[in-house]
Amino acid sequence: MTKFNRRIVLQGGIALAGAAMVGGLARRAQAATALTLYNGQHRATTEALVAAFTKSTGIQVTMRNAESPELAAQIAEEGARSPADVFFSEQSPPIASLQEKGLLGQIDPATLKLIPAKYNSKDGTWIGASVRTRVVTYNKKMISPADLPKSIMDFGTAALDGKFGYVKQDGFQEQVMAIVHIKGRDAALAWLKGLKQYGRSYNGNRIASTAVENGEIAMALSNDYYWYSLAKEKGPETLNSALYSFPGDDAGNIFNVSAAGMLKSSQNQAVAQRFLAFMLTAEGQEAMIQTTAEYPVLAGLTSPYNLPPLSGFTAPVSPADMGSASDAYALEREAGLI
Amino acid sequence: MTAWLRRRQGLPPAWLILASVIPFALVALPILYVAVQGYQAGIAGILSNLIRPYTLNLLLNTLTIAVSVTILSGLIAVAAAWGTERCDLPGRRWWRLSVALPLAIPAYVSSFAWSSLGPWFQEIQGAILILTFYSVPLVYLPVVAALRSLDPNFEDVARSLGHGRWRTFRRVVLPQIAPALGGSALLVAAHMLAEFGALSFLRVETFTTAIFDQYTAEFNNQAAALLSGVLMLICLPVAFAEAKMRNRRRVARIARGSARAIVPIALGRLTPLVVLGFVTLTILSFGVPAVTLCFWVVQGHSAGQGLERVLPALMNSVGYALPGAALTTLAAIPLVIATTHFRGRFALLCDRLPYVVHGLPGIVVALAAVAVAIGFLPAVYQTTGLVLLVYVVLFLPLAQSSVRASAELVPRELSDVARSLGKSPFQAFLLATLPNLLPGIGAALALTALQLMRELTATLLLAPAGVVTLATEFWNYTSDRAYGAAAPFAAMLVLISGVPVYIFTMRTLRLNDAR
Numbered sequence: 001m002t003k004f005n006r007r008i009v010l011q012g013g014i015a016l017a018g019a020a021m022v023g024g025l026a027r028r029a030q031a032a033t034a035l036t037l038y039n040g041q042h043r044a045t046t047e048a049l050v051a052a053f054t055k056s057t058g059i060q061v062t063m064r065n066a067e068s069p070e071l072a073a074q075i076a077e078e079g080a081r082s083p084a085d086v087f088f089s090e091q092s093p094p095i096a097s098l099q100e101k102g103l104l105g106q107i108d109p110a111t112l113k114l115i116p117a118k119y120n121s122k123d124g125t126w127i128g129a130s131v132r133t134r135v136v137t138y139n140k141k142m143i144s145p146a147d148l149p150k151s152i153m154d155f156g157t158a159a160l161d162g163k164f165g166y167v168k169q170d171g172f173q174e175q176v177m178a179i180v181h182i183k184g185r186d187a188a189l190a191w192l193k194g195l196k197q198y199g200r201s202y203n204g205n206r207i208a209s210t211a212v213e214n215g216e217i218a219m220a221l222s223n224d225y226y227w228y229s230l231a232k233e234k235g236p237e238t239l240n241s242a243l244y245s246f247p248g249d250d251a252g253n254i255f256n257v258s259a260a261g262m263l264k265s266s267q268n269q270a271v272a273q274r275f276l277a278f279m280l281t282a283e284g285q286e287a288m289i290q291t292t293a294e295y296p297v298l299a300g301l302t303s304p305y306n307l308p309p310l311s312g313f314t315a316p317v318s319p320a321d322m323g324s325a326s327d328a329y330a331l332e333r334e335a336g337l338i
Numbered sequence: 339m340t341a342w343l344r345r346r347q348g349l350p351p352a353w354l355i356l357a358s359v360i361p362f363a364l365v366a367l368p369i370l371y372v373a374v375q376g377y378q379a380g381i382a383g384i385l386s387n388l389i390r391p392y393t394l395n396l397l398l399n400t401l402t403i404a405v406s407v408t409i410l411s412g413l414i415a416v417a418a419a420w421g422t423e424r425c426d427l428p429g430r431r432w433w434r435l436s437v438a439l440p441l442a443i444p445a446y447v448s449s450f451a452w453s454s455l456g457p458w459f460q461e462i463q464g465a466i467l468i469l470t471f472y473s474v475p476l477v478y479l480p481v482v483a484a485l486r487s488l489d490p491n492f493e494d495v496a497r498s499l500g501h502g503r504w505r506t507f508r509r510v511v512l513p514q515i516a517p518a519l520g521g522s523a524l525l526v527a528a529h530m531l532a533e534f535g536a537l538s539f540l541r542v543e544t545f546t547t548a549i550f551d552q553y554t555a556e557f558n559n560q561a562a563a564l565l566s567g568v569l570m571l572i573c574l575p576v577a578f579a580e581a582k583m584r585n586r587r588r589v590a591r592i593a594r595g596s597a598r599a600i601v602p603i604a605l606g607r608l609t610p611l612v613v614l615g616f617v618t619l620t621i622l623s624f625g626v627p628a629v630t631l632c633f634w635v636v637q638g639h640s641a642g643q644g645l646e647r648v649l650p651a652l653m654n655s656v657g658y659a660l661p662g663a664a665l666t667t668l669a670a671i672p673l674v675i676a677t678t679h680f681r682g683r684f685a686l687l688c689d690r691l692p693y694v695v696h697g698l699p700g701i702v703v704a705l706a707a708v709a710v711a712i713g714f715l716p717a718v719y720q721t722t723g724l725v726l727l728v729y730v731v732l733f734l735p736l737a738q739s740s741v742r743a744s745a746e747l748v749p750r751e752l753s754d755v756a757r758s759l760g761k762s763p764f765q766a767f768l769l770a771t772l773p774n775l776l777p778g779i780g781a782a783l784a785l786t787a788l789q790l791m792r793e794l795t796a797t798l799l800l801a802p803a804g805v806v807t808l809a810t811e812f813w814n815y816t817s818d819r820a821y822g823a824a825a826p827f828a829a830m831l832v833l834i835s836g837v838p839v840y841i842f843t844m845r846t847l848r849l850n851d852a853r
Binding site for chain 1: 558
């Protein structure tokens, strides 16, 4: 009797698992929405943007959230059959990699003209949506502001041996490319070799800025928003670390952007164009800068995060110059950094 | 063909071959993907990239971590299992739970907790420490299950022949728990090769972090696939060596029989020392991460954000993990039966391949699923069903090793008896073999469900849009550094993971009491 029951239970279980499987496969695309957005930017930021867009246009947006490079890899794998209409990337290199693979469509010229050209790709396939700056995060107890290096090129010299950390992702490639553009390839190679010799590599910007905050290392090369998000979590007055940018037109004073573009394969290009245009309206920009410590790309708006003025960041390179920044990878390899 | 299917005792029945081919085909897909992509990358150019000091260093780090963690966690787990099962340790019931408890904590949570204690923990020795504590329960639980199902008469015979305690352990106990120990150690080794989440908080670079670099810095899917191929080559000998070691022995017995109750070894004056050992283990593996989680809740300014998502995320986590675990276990059973009861080269290949794929980073398997689904079955792309299939590919070995621990103890003759009574091969399996596998199946379900609840990459890329699970929410808030907001999701993940851990542990306890 017990055997019989057991058999019923087992067979029932097998049938259920099978049914769940088939049901799952069949539950496809019932919710056909107007726009599919692959999102790598901070989710809260994009959610605020999407809510404003839906409120203003009545168009529903379906979001898929993951890390930007993973989404770029996924779109590259999907190719022409990608369900995505728009890709919003946390940094510009992932979307530039899709540009180089020819997967992005042309953005409406009227949209491109809404913001300064330095924020957009040169071929008009992606737009900058928000700006942050490359900075030095330093521990106030370990180094005084007067002793901070005067140039990005000072990093990677014996003078700073053991005093700084660096992260080979999220903005680092752009930094390498900027040095290549401004100082030349040899200088960039020497800089990278110095970094390897005298600096400490961290696996992520967040980890590096935490290490600075905890006094494990005096300085780290980073993007500014990691410090602002730490300040938001712990309260800025309690922090041991602060931000620093180099004086003048230094190759270290570069900005990078979050960027968005439309997939060439999108079946929904009119709506995609509308969404991209909305991102650059005051309404769209406001939704984004309220939720993350980043500068707007549209003139005349101010971030509530008490960011210093962007005027010091005059390095003669733009995110578009850096492309997917995969050249930096070859240099890093030559320097033995990777 | 017959040579491929040849084995010691007759051909496996048709249903078993069919049932093994399905998981085999699923697992073969990512391998094919890696092969095709690697070929497109042009092997010559990539090889010159691979053979340089940096990658050799990665290889060294990867192997150091995999080997050290496997050995250390194996030693700790066997010692702990011996302590809770065979010694008169006070409060054994509670120590069993406390050794199993860290299983409820995802590696990235404990890694974050430890790394915040100082730079020492961010180096390779820290990685080994963190991952060892994380892996101990994965070995401990199967070993306990195996220890409990042993017939102490074997040990009595050995003792009566003049073997000492240690020699008896080595010559009688160890061979009998070897399937469980070997299977779970292999699992840990394969898992360590692919570990990424825990290492991302540390300063250790391995092959897997380099594969992620290929995606994040060079946007080169092909080169990443080729690096993954190298990772699989490392997994290959590990997977087959374990099988080879195990295949020489046959440890099945007909019934639990009338085994006498085990008389625990008196610890005597050693008791405080052993208790201290268990306390230390619990503090290090469970206490530190748990305290950190509580600290986030109190400290974080972002605490309270996204609380309305906790319940839907919980429902989705459970809703994906349970059918995923059921499917994975279902796929594991024929593979295990084919190797334990029939052997043969093809069966061995079917059985080993999942372990090789388990060494692949989740992103590679997920992208393989993207390529296959988009290319051949666009209708299933980004559906729940596809995610469940990818879960099977990712976590099959977890279910296999748990089921195998039971299957090794079930004699094949049982189903022969059923056959001689006129049952079909499948009926014989259902009536005679399957009921004896139930302890292993329960363990497989629990372990797989646990791991599935924290799966991130495949869920993010392949689940229907807008699906949030506890793991995706935790990732979302920590990547924005909102640890206070992330903490409730992590805590819920730990709490809900505690359920299968608890059920599994208590279940083995009850089994023992009945005997």
